[in-house]
Amino acid sequence: MDTIDSQLARHLSLACRILADAGHDNFTMGHVTVRKPGADCMHMNAHDLGLGEIEPANVLLVDFNGKVLAGAGRKHSEYPIHAEIYKLYPHINCVVHTHPFYSIIVGATDGHIKAISHEGSLFAEIPLFKKTSLLIRSPESGRSVADGLKGHRAMLMQNHGIVTVGESIEEATVYAVLLERAAKMQVSAAMAGAVEESSAHEAAGKQGQVFYPANIKGFWEFLARNLPPAI
Numbered sequence: 001m002d003t004i005d006s007q008l009a010r011h012l013s014l015a016c017r018i019l020a021d022a023g024h025d026n027f028t029m030g031h032v033t034v035r036k037p038g039a040d041c042m043h044m045n046a047h048d049l050g051l052g053e054i055e056p057a058n059v060l061l062v063d064f065n066g067k068v069l070a071g072a073g074r075k076h077s078e079y080p081i082h083a084e085i086y087k088l089y090p091h092i093n094c095v096v097h098t099h100p101f102y103s104i105i106v107g108a109t110d111g112h113i114k115a116i117s118h119e120g121s122l123f124a125e126i127p128l129f130k131k132t133s134l135l136i137r138s139p140e141s142g143r144s145v146a147d148g149l150k151g152h153r154a155m156l157m158q159n160h161g162i163v164t165v166g167e168s169i170e171e172a173t174v175y176a177v178l179l180e181r182a183a184k185m186q187v188s189a190a191m192a193g194a195v196e197e198s199s200a201h202e203a204a205g206k207q208g209q210v211f212y213p214a215n216i217k218g219f220w221e222f223l224a225r226n227l228p229p230a231i
């Protein structure tokens with residue numbers, strides 16, 4: 001059935017508002033999708049609204065060929081990022097693609113996230129997508145993004161934005177928030193002077209000490225509790 005899952009739509013709209021509050025808003029750009037379980041389609045926030053404006057009524061159901069199956073509004077043209085990731089990685093259920101300010105600066109300068117914070121340690125090994133900085137509008141370019149993500153939770157896209165993925169909406173959303181926070185610290189640190197990174201051993205250790213699944217879920221609940229009321 002081509003129907004929108006109302007619970008996933010509520011969850012997705014909450015993710016969009018959390019991301020907007022965490023610096024991922026970029027006019028009406030940026031999109032979050034969540035796979036419809038057992039189907040070749042995904043829920044996606046509609047075009048023409050900012051992330052902070054998304055309500056459950058602004059969630060579409062879009063198939064992996066870009067056909068809108070349900071919901072009112074236009075889809076985002078970069079749907080192939082999401083579709084190709086879902087096709088390639090069956091365990092991924094949520095994809096975030098945004099254009100966050102500080103992450104774009106890091107992608108255009110250092111090119112990688114440094115392990116100068118707990119958050120930075122989490123993303124110190126993520127890839128930088130350099131094939132194009134144009135919009136990802138074809139299955140071929142979407143597949144390039146998906147291929148580049150292999151084995152990673154996030155990717156910087158040079159002169160464009162970021163992608164984060166997760167098994168759940170909570171996971172992919174929290175990763176996106178943490179990634180932009182790591183990038184903001186890195187850009188700020190560059191103005192303060194030389195930085196010293198944690199060792200690879202310590203960076204890996206923090207993943208188990210700080211970013212274990214129950215804590216990621218707790219971070220999501222914290223973000224949801226502290227979200228300002230919708231305008």
Ligand SMILES: [Zn+2]
Pocket residue numbers: 078097098099135136160161
């Ligand atoms: Zn984009």
